[in-house]
Amino acid sequence: MVLTIKISRTKITVRRYGRSGITKAAVLQIITIKKRRQDSYIAGGPLTISFTDLFLRAPFRNQGDIRFNNTELEEWSKNVWETF
DSSP: EEEEEEOOOOOOEEEEEEEETTTTEEEEEEEOOOOOOOOSEESSEEEEEEEEHHHOOOOOOOOEEEEEOOHHHHHHHHHHHHOO
């Protein structure tokens, strides 16, 4: 599993790559966050990172996928743009 993040002054693009089939890598998710005057526009969210893909094992008890909902993505993008 690989995440790439491309940042500009008006747009953030997050791509999540993973396996497609046995050996081929593919883009599994694209999230675009566009900056607006009052808020952000988010397409493709929420960002979900599979526990199994990240840790290469099955989750146990209360473990599970990591999920960033659109509100969290918007807050994250605001923090990025404030320091950009």
